Amino acid sequence: MQDYPTHIVRRPKSAISDYSLNVFHLRNPLVAAWWSMVYPGFGHIREVSIAKGMFLFIGELLINTLAHLNLAIMYSFTGKFAMAKKVLDTHLLLLYCGILIFAVWDSYRVALEINKFSVLADHENAPLVPAVIGSGGLNAYEKRNPWISLAWSALVPGAGHLYNMTLLPAVFLMLGGAIIIYFSHLLPAIHYTALGQFALAKEVVDWQWLLNVPSFYCFAIYDAYVKTVEINKIFDQEQAQFMKNKYQSPLFKMPFRY
Numbered sequence: 001m002q003d004y005p006t007h008i009v010r011r012p013k014s015a016i017s018d019y020s021l022n023v024f025h026l027r028n029p030l031v032a033a034w035w036s037m038v039y040p041g042f043g044h045i046r047e048v049s050i051a052k053g054m055f056l057f058i059g060e061l062l063i064n065t066l067a068h069l070n071l072a073i074m075y076s077f078t079g080k081f082a083m084a085k086k087v088l089d090t091h092l093l094l095l096y097c098g099i100l101i102f103a104v105w106d107s108y109r110v111a112l113e114i115n116k117f118s119v120l121a122d123h124e125n126a127p128l129v130p131a132v133i134g135s136g137g138l139n140a141y142e143k144r145n146p147w148i149s150l151a152w153s154a155l156v157p158g159a160g161h162l163y164n165m166t167l168l169p170a171v172f173l174m175l176g177g178a179i180i181i182y183f184s185h186l187l188p189a190i191h192y193t194a195l196g197q198f199a200l201a202k203e204v205v206d207w208q209w210l211l212n213v214p215s216f217y218c219f220a221i222y223d224a225y226v227k228t229v230e231i232n233k234i235f236d237q238e239q240a241q242f243m244k245n246k247y248q249s250p251l252f253k254m255p256f257r258y
Contacts, residue, residue: 009126011117014234016141018134019167022048025230026120029111036103039215043107046223047114048169050246051214056103057176061212063099070211127245128238139165141235146228153224157217160224173220180216186208 014023027047036043044050064070067089075084121235122207131140144164153160181187185204192201 001203005046009124010123011124011238012126012218013121013124014128014130016129016139018136018139019140019165020053021165021231023227023230023234024119024121025233026112026115032111033104033108035098035219036107039212040103040213042219043103044110045172045219046167046226046231047107047110049110050172054108056099057185060096060103063092063096064212065208067096068208069093069096071208074207074211075147097133107110125241128234128241130235130238130242136165137243141238143230143232143235144228146232149224149228150221154217154220157220160220161227164224164227166227169223173216177216177220180209180212184213186210186213 012024014021014207016022032043032046033169034043035046038055040060041053044056047053056059068087072084072088075081075087079132128141131138149160149163151160152163154246156174157177158170158175161167161173184206189201189205192198
């Protein structure tokens, strides 16, 4: 019996390369829809639809910025409704609504399809390749600490994904996070706050960009944590599969207690 497949299985449970780890696992469709509502594109990135998620995220970011939606939200929360109406571009706002509704609907639909695929992949029980060596480096399933990935993502969005060897989401989150943090002037505001110069910190902040930071950070933290947990499950599954195929004879009779 071969330990690992030499052909492409119909329904793989996971895929590993020298730069990435992808895993099929059950997802809550409502959670995917909720992340798309928080920020279009996040629900698809959670479902490893990276290209679609990046397209929706960049489109939403451009429309949000040009329509001054976050700025209008900030004025509304502070009771400055006249200023909110003045800065908001209603033409682009309607376009934003269309993208938001599509992202919520499609991420919910994709989550349902992924769940079906995941169940079928579990039934097929295709052999799992535990490690890969390629031109990009070495990659392997291993036990990782979810709290470490959470901590790194809280420090630098995308760092937790690098820890999990999911390179494409890591690059996207790190570049996107750097752009949002730079244009929001978050780091100078933190610097002034640490010096006790709160008026300068408030003055230097760009609220239109700053309101993107909480959802971006929370998504990076959540996604990195969940990915670590699911990769650990695949590690356990591969180990159990190997032990069963290598050491458990089909003629072995299980002992019974009477």
